[in-house]
Amino acid sequence: MTLGGDAPRTAVLAAERISKSFGEVQVLFSVDFDVLPGEVHALVGENGAGKSTLVKILSGFENPTSGRLLLDGQPVTLPANGAAEALGIVLIHQEFNLAENLTVTESLYLGREVTRFGVLDRRFMRAETRRVLDQLGSHIDEDALISSLAVADKQMVEIAKAISRDARVVFMDEPTAVLSREETDILFDQVRKLRDAGTSFVFVSHKLDEVMELTDRVTVLRDGQWIKTAPTSLLDGEAIAQLMVGRELSSLYPTKHEPNVDEEVVMSVAGLSTGYVRDASFELRKGEVLGFSGLIGSGRSELMEAVAGLRPRLAGEVRVKGQVLPPGDFREANRRGLAYMTKDRKGKGLLLGEGMTANLTLQSIERHVRHGYLDPASEANAMARAKRRFDIRVRDEKVRVGRMSGGNQQKLLLAKIMETEPEIIIIDEPTRGIDVGTKQQIYHFIAALAREGRSIIVVSSEMPEVIGLCTRVAVMREGRMVGMLEGEEISEQMIMRYAAGLRRQASA
Amino acid sequence: QEEKTIGVSIPAADHGWTAGVVYHANRVAELLMKEHPGLKVVVKTSPDPATQANALQDLEVQGIDALVILPTDPDPLVNAIKEVKGKGTFVSIVDRAPSVNDSTVRDLYVAGNNPALGEVAGQYIKENTPDAEVVVIRGLPIPIDQQRQDGFDKAIAGSNVKVLDRQFGNWNRDDAFKVMQDYLTKYQKIDVVWCQDDDMAVGVLQAIEQAKRTDIKYVVGGAGSKDMIKKVMDGDKMIPVDVLYPPSMVGTAMELTAAAIYDQVPVHGTYTLDATLVTKDNAQNYYFPDSPF
Amino acid sequence: MSVNGSPEPQVQRHRLWRDVDLRAVAPFAALALLLVIGALVNPNFIGLTNLANVATRSAFIAIIAVGATFVISSGDLDLSVGSMVAFVASLMILFMNSGAIADPSLMLTAAVVLAVVIGGACGLANGLITTVGRIEPFIATLGTMGIYRGLTTWLSQGGAITLSSPDLQTLYRPAYFGSVLGLPVPILVILIVTAIAAFILYRTRYGRHVVAVGSNRDVARYSGIAVDRVRTIAFVIQGLCVAIAVLLYVPRLGSTSATTGILWELQAITAVVVGGTALKGGAGRVWGTICGAFILELVGNIMLLSNFISEYLIGAIQGSIIIIAMLVQRSLTRRS
Amino acid sequence: MSVNGSPEPQVQRHRLWRDVDLRAVAPFAALALLLVIGALVNPNFIGLTNLANVATRSAFIAIIAVGATFVISSGDLDLSVGSMVAFVASLMILFMNSGAIADPSLMLTAAVVLAVVIGGACGLANGLITTVGRIEPFIATLGTMGIYRGLTTWLSQGGAITLSSPDLQTLYRPAYFGSVLGLPVPILVILIVTAIAAFILYRTRYGRHVVAVGSNRDVARYSGIAVDRVRTIAFVIQGLCVAIAVLLYVPRLGSTSATTGILWELQAITAVVVGGTALKGGAGRVWGTICGAFILELVGNIMLLSNFISEYLIGAIQGSIIIIAMLVQRSLTRRS
Numbered sequence A: 001m002t003l004g005g006d007a008p009r010t011a012v013l014a015a016e017r018i019s020k021s022f023g024e025v026q027v028l029f030s031v032d033f034d035v036l037p038g039e040v041h042a043l044v045g046e047n048g049a050g051k052s053t054l055v056k057i058l059s060g061f062e063n064p065t066s067g068r069l070l071l072d073g074q075p076v077t078l079p080a081n082g083a084a085e086a087l088g089i090v091l092i093h094q095e096f097n098l099a100e101n102l103t104v105t106e107s108l109y110l111g112r113e114v115t116r117f118g119v120l121d122r123r124f125m126r127a128e129t130r131r132v133l134d135q136l137g138s139h140i141d142e143d144a145l146i147s148s149l150a151v152a153d154k155q156m157v158e159i160a161k162a163i164s165r166d167a168r169v170v171f172m173d174e175p176t177a178v179l180s181r182e183e184t185d186i187l188f189d190q191v192r193k194l195r196d197a198g199t200s201f202v203f204v205s206h207k208l209d210e211v212m213e214l215t216d217r218v219t220v221l222r223d224g225q226w227i228k229t230a231p232t233s234l235l236d237g238e239a240i241a242q243l244m245v246g247r248e249l250s251s252l253y254p255t256k257h258e259p260n261v262d263e264e265v266v267m268s269v270a271g272l273s274t275g276y277v278r279d280a281s282f283e284l285r286k287g288e289v290l291g292f293s294g295l296i297g298s299g300r301s302e303l304m305e306a307v308a309g310l311r312p313r314l315a316g317e318v319r320v321k322g323q324v325l326p327p328g329d330f331r332e333a334n335r336r337g338l339a340y341m342t343k344d345r346k347g348k349g350l351l352l353g354e355g356m357t358a359n360l361t362l363q364s365i366e367r368h369v370r371h372g373y374l375d376p377a378s379e380a381n382a383m384a385r386a387k388r389r390f391d392i393r394v395r396d397e398k399v400r401v402g403r404m405s406g407g408n409q410q411k412l413l414l415a416k417i418m419e420t421e422p423e424i425i426i427i428d429e430p431t432r433g434i435d436v437g438t439k440q441q442i443y444h445f446i447a448a449l450a451r452e453g454r455s456i457i458v459v460s461s462e463m464p465e466v467i468g469l470c471t472r473v474a475v476m477r478e479g480r481m482v483g484m485l486e487g488e489e490i491s492e493q494m495i496m497r498y499a500a501g502l503r504r505q506a507s508a
Numbered sequence B: 001q002e003e004k005t006i007g008v009s010i011p012a013a014d015h016g017w018t019a020g021v022v023y024h025a026n027r028v029a030e031l032l033m034k035e036h037p038g039l040k041v042v043v044k045t046s047p048d049p050a051t052q053a054n055a056l057q058d059l060e061v062q063g064i065d066a067l068v069i070l071p072t073d074p075d076p077l078v079n080a081i082k083e084v085k086g087k088g089t090f091v092s093i094v095d096r097a098p099s100v101n102d103s104t105v106r107d108l109y110v111a112g113n114n115p116a117l118g119e120v121a122g123q124y125i126k127e128n129t130p131d132a133e134v135v136v137i138r139g140l141p142i143p144i145d146q147q148r149q150d151g152f153d154k155a156i157a158g159s160n161v162k163v164l165d166r167q168f169g170n171w172n173r174d175d176a177f178k179v180m181q182d183y184l185t186k187y188q189k190i191d192v193v194w195c196q197d198d199d200m201a202v203g204v205l206q207a208i209e210q211a212k213r214t215d216i217k218y219v220v221g222g223a224g225s226k227d228m229i230k231k232v233m234d235g236d237k238m239i240p241v242d243v244l245y246p247p248s249m250v251g252t253a254m255e256l257t258a259a260a261i262y263d264q265v266p267v268h269g270t271y272t273l274d275a276t277l278v279t280k281d282n283a284q285n286y287y288f289p290d291s292p293f
Numbered sequence C, D: 001m002s003v004n005g006s007p008e009p010q011v012q013r014h015r016l017w018r019d020v021d022l023r024a025v026a027p028f029a030a031l032a033l034l035l036v037i038g039a040l041v042n043p044n045f046i047g048l049t050n051l052a053n054v055a056t057r058s059a060f061i062a063i064i065a066v067g068a069t070f071v072i073s074s075g076d077l078d079l080s081v082g083s084m085v086a087f088v089a090s091l092m093i094l095f096m097n098s099g100a101i102a103d104p105s106l107m108l109t110a111a112v113v114l115a116v117v118i119g120g121a122c123g124l125a126n127g128l129i130t131t132v133g134r135i136e137p138f139i140a141t142l143g144t145m146g147i148y149r150g151l152t153t154w155l156s157q158g159g160a161i162t163l164s165s166p167d168l169q170t171l172y173r174p175a176y177f178g179s180v181l182g183l184p185v186p187i188l189v190i191l192i193v194t195a196i197a198a199f200i201l202y203r204t205r206y207g208r209h210v211v212a213v214g215s216n217r218d219v220a221r222y223s224g225i226a227v228d229r230v231r232t233i234a235f236v237i238q239g240l241c242v243a244i245a246v247l248l249y250v251p252r253l254g255s256t257s258a259t260t261g262i263l264w265e266l267q268a269i270t271a272v273v274v275g276g277t278a279l280k281g282g283a284g285r286v287w288g289t290i291c292g293a294f295i296l297e298l299v300g301n302i303m304l305l306s307n308f309i310s311e312y313l314i315g316a317i318q319g320s321i322i323i324i325a326m327l328v329q330r331s332l333t334r335r336s
């Protein structure tokens, strides 16, 4: 298990033959895992492989069904509910673990408030928070309410929260899923600094390039089983992907299919402004995949929500197939064949307390009405179809959606949107938290949709994704559309130049 | 002696007077059961008409030979009472009469006299302070309250007594306290307070004392609680009189009913109790220190 | 890793059975327990007449609570229902007393329609104030509770409003006291109303939307559901249920006053929660609600039939029984 | 990442200012509006005596509502406070009437301690039933509401319990009717209680935890907060506040009855919500609560002082004013 060659160091934290079942469903099968002092250890695997479950067990948030944990070589039972932080074991949850009504400072110190003579030392905590945020290069206001933060900023708060504790082991469950490249770089710098000072990290991610870049060792899980642990330097992305999926992967991106120049314009946006977004205009052709790139908080989601009618707009016009779309009427947009898939799957996408079927058909329930009442058989059919089409993997059919793995939730959300059979689909962060294998499926799926003559807007912070999928890419910066790239122009460098404000197009 | 059951349905003890009713009902129930060894008296209390209608049904299920009922609100209960009466049960209604109050509804009616309670108070005020400016605190918006108001208005009609204001105090001390505080703010001169209930008088007196106002000559309550009767007895200036509306009337009705089913005495028709004016002279007769009211 | 395949599916069935069914079954278990206790307390209790009586009189709260199930499932709350009963009943009786229509049956029909329309309108008002006005439903309906109650007091001038025409009274009486095939009309009405409500909640698009809106408003909005409309309609359904309760209430007592329906809102909400619907919204359990209403009424009935409890303590014992019933329910459910 | 530093923070600060302050200020704006209306209705209204009267008599609800702010912030609800007032007051008076201690001041001190202990114990009972029993707070406290009220009725045999010793009465009276430096004692108590509560809620670790628990229980649990303990303590604080209200209530009339404190729970909750605290938990505004309690009392006061409102319609108008006050508040807040 430990690597040959290296001088044997005792692991800070190790798991021996850990198994875990939720009721009757077993999700981990006798897994071994260890974290050495001062290393960054990657944990990878497909959606639902059990990564989150494993890190939760290692940080005391779940109890293993069998097997034992060793801390500094000694068997331990970790205290529950995050109390393991006292032992220096910190977890950044895959799902946000922040209370909306608290401020950033309050969240950072929740459960370990600093007091002087019983009174909260608010000034100290605020200053410390500021310091940590600055260290992370984040401009979030330390007094802002969590509820007012964008998804990426919430992630930054989670990260700040974790690194502000004197941790020995930090588990990071997909911390970069919603971060931009720049933010990721800053995070990695911090991680390296702390690692060199002796802190250990466990890094769960689906972004294999980041795994290659940052980590020292890689552990691969597949279907709840340990597959391999090896030094990162001995592997490459291809190899890891193959270990994860257990088969050879063909090329990640499908061939692009460029629509004809004279293809019908299905949607046009002119002069659209909201509070933050100003004067955005673009056109979308039939069968086209249009990308929207830009830094986090550049206003892409806000623009798309305004287009779809989920947000009020101050000015501008949206036309679908030549007809003006009334502002602020999302339902009308749906009726005209425009669908929007949110990036916030937990808060806005799925009913976490309900089962999969109720979620799947929520937006398209009228398709299952027979003679005025709902037909459960028809819904069940739709569910079966969606599971096949989107490869949704659950081990318990009746599982509440809140308990599904992140990636499978994402697939379910996509399936839910597709149930409405839209003509124009705006997908915000299509592959957030999705493993490579599934990513490939989703990309091919998007390409297939385009070939069918549907039009797709892909909003993504992952540049390769935009580049690999889209025939045109719009770049946004600080609420404005600053560039529209086509053909050969579409490259990471060009996109970055626009996104960072080094370049802008006169026309846009 | 013969096995008989009398069902007694009365309002729940939700303020002083009804508490008195409950007290007297239980007191007389024990007396009667001692007197007639075969007799069972079942006392049930209900907070509102709908519940009381249920209670009647439940009594009926247990099997009763006679029913004594003091309705929370008479009209809504007529149908339910008729239902019982239809089974051949002897029915006595106490205090609150339905608008149709004849032998189709009941056999015996023991009347407390609500209009008279207002009338006696009005009469006293008219005679003792002919030019009084009066503020009135009403109870809850239900018919008995209205009857008392009507009686009062009838008594002072044509006199110089002037009603400045009427507001609801919900037969509750705290609410009466508030209403009185506001009256004192609103009117620079008040001669008499008529609050038609001794519970509310408690709050009224405190509000006057707090404001240190001396213009108020006296307060007329009603019902005959032991605290107020005591004040009358002791010659308290603020409470010179009380108007009797004795909760013990339920006991009277129970005794009459027992007589009717055992002794075959032909007790039928209406027995009206007076709304006696309690003064320093006769207060001694109406003082029950053991009663909760 | 090396888990034998066989025991697993069994366990699963076992767990599912517990998870899903026990929660729905729990109120009925509490009901059964009460029936046993009742039978021990008084032999008359278990008689058909008594049980029919209890079921019949639970009709008002049960029907109102069915409406409340919708409001609560969609994440709101309606405190005005008790006053609304008084208000609708007053207007209905006043209309019948007005003699606007000579023919009794025609008059009765018109009055029924009027009551339903007013009930719906009151519900609509609650819904609009809550959704368009964006006021917490607790406060909005506390406000309208005062308004409906105040208007009733004013209409009745502090007294009672009584149905004056004996013709109408005779004609209308069977609506409460009658029975169809041995089944008292109110019980029949409860069953019909509940069946319709269950159908709407479980088998229609609207029902799905109610649950979605109640469990997460943002998700509902992002799924293209007209959240405010769904909430408003839930309030209207509540108003209609109140109207139906009034249609049964008026023939029973033939009169209303400003004190009619006081605290019924608390009873209705209690019935809903005892029936297994969570106050924070989400899934609603209509049949459980009916069971809850029946439990509440039974507790009162047992108390009345038992002759050894001081009448002063009835409230205390009623309170304890509700808590115990919930504990029983929880302990049944928690085991899963 | 290379965002120009200058324009941004401004926008942000601007937004924050709007967001935070207006919401907190709104109840005070509504209060000011009411004062203006009151002054127009009756010139006596704005007099010092009247305003002092109103403030003084709002003391009970205000103090109870301060406790309710904790319970509501932590995501719970306590419906039992009205009955609890009656229960604690009854026991306190009964104790003083028992004559167990001869010396009046000593007796009074002992009675005060007793009241506080009983209040805390009642709160603890509510808390434990809710958290350990895992019963919805609405139902749990509806149950204890029945229990406390029933016990009071039983203690008082349905009647009143009156402080019998005139010595004690004289000694105790200033606790409600007295004043310190011209400030009536109850107003002073309101201010002290609120200041302490604000300190606890905003400046201590416990206060933070209350907000976190009310905002998201799972997050709180994952942050190592003892959720059940935080919730239970909130109920205990509520109980202590009730006890303090009782300490002011008893000297006022020197007596209690089974009807004491009926519906005070609704008033307390209304005060909390009118004061700007959301019923779904997660943020408490103690000063707003006080303002809310004052608004409620003022509405009644203005109504009584005005000459043109039928006494039958007071309830209706009170309801409307609450709704209007909330609308004003919303429209102020929404603009941000």
Ligand SMILES: Nc1ncnc2c1ncn2[C@@H]1O[C@H](COP(=O)(O)OP(=O)(O)OP(=O)(O)O)[C@@H](O)[C@H]1O
Pocket (backbone or CB within 6 Å): A022, A025, A027, A045, A046, A047, A048, A049, A050, A051, A052, A053, A054, A094, A393, A394, A395, A399, A403, A404, A405, A406, A407, A408, A433, A435
């Ligand atoms: N509380 C729970 N109850 C039941 N099943 C659960 C629970 N938590 C997780 N699971 C199941 O365990 C399996 C593993 O989930 P886990 O979240 O560990 O996957 P993951 O590897 O983190 O996937 P992803 O990459 O999608 O985040 C999934 O099938 C999931 O549905």
Ligand SMILES: Nc1ncnc2c1ncn2[C@@H]1O[C@H](COP(=O)(O)OP(=O)(O)OP(=O)(O)O)[C@@H](O)[C@H]1O
Pocket (backbone or CB within 6 Å): A150, A151, A152, A276, A294, A295, A296, A297, A298, A299, A300, A301, A302, A303, A343, A461, D008, D011, D012
């Ligand atoms: N400088 C700023 N001033 C004010 N608001 C800002 C600023 N920067 C970002 N925002 C806020 O951020 C939001 C824009 O984020 P949005 O989610 O639309 O961006 P995005 O490009 O989609 O990023 P993400 O990757 O997080 O989805 C807007 O709601 C806006 O109010």
Ligand SMILES: [Mg+2]
Pocket (backbone or CB within 6 Å): A051, A052, A053, A094, A173, A405, A406, A407
């Ligand atoms: Mg995961």
Ligand SMILES: [Mg+2]
Pocket (backbone or CB within 6 Å): A300, A301, A343, A428, A459
């Ligand atoms: Mg976005």
